[in-house]
Amino acid sequence: MNSTIEKLIKISIVGHPAVGKTTILKLLSNNSESNQKYLPTQGFDLKTVKFGNYKLNVWDFGGQKSYLKMYLTDYLLGSDIIFVVTDSTPRNVLTSKELIDHSTMIIGKECPIIAIANKQDLCKTDGRLKADRVENVLHVKTHGLIAIKNSERTRMMNIIKSELEQVLIRRNSVESDI
Numbered sequence: 001m002n003s004t005i006e007k008l009i010k011i012s013i014v015g016h017p018a019v020g021k022t023t024i025l026k027l028l029s030n031n032s033e034s035n036q037k038y039l040p041t042q043g044f045d046l047k048t049v050k051f052g053n054y055k056l057n058v059w060d061f062g063g064q065k066s067y068l069k070m071y072l073t074d075y076l077l078g079s080d081i082i083f084v085v086t087d088s089t090p091r092n093v094l095t096s097k098e099l100i101d102h103s104t105m106i107i108g109k110e111c112p113i114i115a116i117a118n119k120q121d122l123c124k125t126d127g128r129l130k131a132d133r134v135e136n137v138l139h140v141k142t143h144g145l146i147a148i149k150n151s152e153r154t155r156m157m158n159i160i161k162s163e164l165e166q167v168l169i170r171r172n173s174v175e176s177d178i
């Protein structure tokens, strides 16, 4: 495979409105603390993040129902890693499970679907679920996060790093099948 293409990684971030997807995109671009006012994403946003030799194309999809319904399949196809973000409230965790099931139906086993249990800073104040409990409900690998803290960037990059190796193994095995 062309080595430039090999180093292009498509990361998709999906989830219901206001769970923190755009904040994660900002976290990856190093400015999640800049403006925390909620501005719903219209359609989608795309940012490129350099990571060693890799170019991560991070797609942030607006969570409003109309976008999710209309475009989810088109957006998800070709992803190397999919993050489904929940705000860790019991209700949102349950609706995120539906989104995970739907995404799995679209994507099959082509790419990992990983849950982010965001807003972990609010667990103590309003009864949100800790990441391990979220994982028990969602049945996919789940990482806790506080996306509004810039110091969480390393954690998020490490999550991506741990998946990259698998992405390359998968790509090579698809190539050798052709």
Ligand SMILES: Nc1nc2c(ncn2[C@@H]2O[C@H](COP(=O)(O)OP(=O)(O)OP(=O)(O)O)[C@@H](O)[C@H]2O)c(=O)[nH]1
Binding pocket: 015, 016, 017, 018, 019, 020, 021, 022, 023, 024, 035, 036, 037, 038, 039, 040, 041, 042, 061, 062, 063, 064, 118, 119, 120, 121, 122, 145, 146, 147, 148, 149
């Ligand atoms: N307390 C807390 N607030 C957060 C956290 N992450 C994001 N937020 C806040 O949650 C609100 C919504 O965040 P966004 O990132 O815009 O949400 P979104 O998922 O992109 O929403 P849509 O674009 O409508 O789909 C903003 O006010 C953020 O500052 C977090 O870890 N903790």
Ligand SMILES: [Mg+2]
Binding pocket: 021, 022, 023, 039, 040, 041, 060, 061, 062, 063
């Ligand atoms: Mg957004």
